[in-house]
Amino acid sequence: MNNAEAFFNIKFFKYNIMLTFFAPLITYIFSFPVMLFSIARIEIGIFFFVTFVPIIAVMQKISEFPGGNNMADWMLIAMVFGWFVNVARERRGIIERSPVNAAVFLIVIYSVVNLIRGYTFMALPADINLTRLMAWKNYMILPLMYFITMNNLRDEKNIKLLIVCICLAMLAMDFNFYSTFRWIKAEHYSNDIRISGPFSFLGPNELGVFYSMYTFLLIGISYFMQDKKIKWLILFVSACNLYPILFSYSRAAYICMIAGLFLLGMIKDRKLLLLLVVLIIGYSYILPNSVVERIDSTFLGKATVIEESVTSNAIGIGGVSVDTVGRKELWDKAKIYFKDHLFIGIGFDTFRHVEGMITHSLYMKILAEQGLMGMLVFIIFIFVILRQGFILYLYAENSLYKGIGLGFFLCVSVHLVGSITGDQSLYYNLMLIYWVFMGIVAHLSSQLMVKRQS
Incomplete structure (x- = not known):
């Protein structure tokens, strides 16, 4: 040295x-x-x-x-x-009026109904019911932050400061991830080199999807950010975020990045479609070898197919724990619960206590725990927030607000893609920025509609 x-x-x-x-x-x-x-x-x-x-x-x-x-x-x-x-x-x-309010209230009300439903399912022990109640309480931080933000953060200067705060937080997390991963020998892929970085006891998939969501939120904003200093800060942070995304070795994160680039290319910047084609065709020549091996699901010269090991590593935050195991078995069990409890499911945060692990899919969790009613509520909620974000992008006269509309639309879309094989919805640490920007979009789009009607 x-x-x-x-x-x-x-x-x-x-x-x-x-x-x-x-x-x-x-x-x-x-x-x-x-x-x-x-x-x-x-x-x-x-x-x-x-x-x-x-x-x-x-x-x-x-x-x-x-x-x-x-x-x-x-x-x-x-x-x-x-x-x-x-x-x-x-x-x-x-409370300011907004179509998003009704969707959020619907989420909150049905979560209460679903929580009560869990108390009647299989007569779970008191300590488990208390844990479920704690998880629900932490989940309610998100709608509360939505209403706080929507009704109080209205000044453009404050919104810019919020964006700067998010950039600083992500830089700190990037540094934390780098400070750990830099000591790992990653010439070839193996499950042992996957780390969670700043997410402590959460998994690499949660980390990868988190970075993917908010990287596209920031990139969408950057297209319309006129303040050059903040714009360059956003672009710098977005570039730094690529490091933990790549070395999370999360295939869910990689799919999220593909989906985000495709949507952004279709909506705003067609040059990104060409970049996406180049990445898909030439990824094995562009990306680090260990990442290529992860994508190919092989290691050491593409000789051996990686089999995901079945483990039982309990991790948790805010009363929510996660155990990792084969997704197919989990999804099969979720389907059984859905068929047996078609309309209202087995109750809020019940699956992991009954089975000892989570579903590893937001959609499977909704079907198993909330049934058809819960899926309908979720679809209404997603439709409303995507619509408000896109309306803001299309019709906002303020360039920053237009960028927020685009960024939020991309963030929600990427989260939907990442939720196919994961579930971040209960973790308020991961979803806080999502709900805060939901509040900003709700306020800005409501003000926009008032102007258009007057």
Whole structure:
């Protein structure tokens, strides 16, 4: 090792210590004044929440400090107080009208019905029902953040600051992933080299889909971002995100990237279709060897077909745990539950407790746990938010708002693709940005329709 490499490694080690120890400590200390400031300036709480909550490794460290496990709950309470202060100060209604509101209320109401349904299914033990209730409570953080954002984050300057906060959060997560993966020998693919990076005890598939969703959210915005500094920041972060996407070795993430490039090419930039064709045809010459082997499902000279090992690695966050096992067996069991409980399913977050593992597909989970009624609610919800995002993209006069419409449409679409073989919907850390931008899109599209009607 030469002097330059030694110097770099020392500096890198210091930055890694800062991220893994001092960043959680500083975040924890500053969370208390932020809570107070959020009552008067709610956008401060929103910026803080969006910046740190998605970084699961930091949130896990914060939970080790006194009261740190409840930091997110206290921050939410402070923002709700701030919401009502804004309403009183501006003398306006509590909730702005939007078609998205009805879809979100439908999701919330049916989740309550589905939670109750779970209590009547197979008479699950009290501790499991309590765990299910905790998972539902954490899930409800998302619609609450939707309403908080929709009714309070309205200024273009604040929306730009929110985008910057998301970029900073993703850069921190990129650095966390790189600081771990850089020590792994990845000349050839094997299951052992897959890591979760900043997602701590979640899996590489969740990490890959997360990065894919929000990379396309940012890229969509970048097409219409007139502030050059923020635009270059977005493009830089999007480029950095390619590293964890590639080395997540998640085929779901790769499919998400293909779907995102195809949609963006069809809607906005046809040159991306040519890029997509080049990638599909020449990926084996362009991508790193270990990634190519993962895509080909072979390793060591394409001689052996990789068989996904059946494991039982329990992982969890916010009362939600995951066990990995063969998808076919899980989907077959989900189909059985769906056939036996066709209309309302077996209840919210019940499958994993009955079977000891999740379905590894959002759609299979909805069919098994919520039945046909739940799938209908989900379809209505997705139709409404996709429509509002696309309307905003087509008709917004403000270039930033047009970009938000495009970015959100791409984000939702990529999430739908990633949900075929995965399920991120209950993890508020992963889905927070999704629901926050849903609130922004709901507000902006509602204001747009008012202008068009006047």
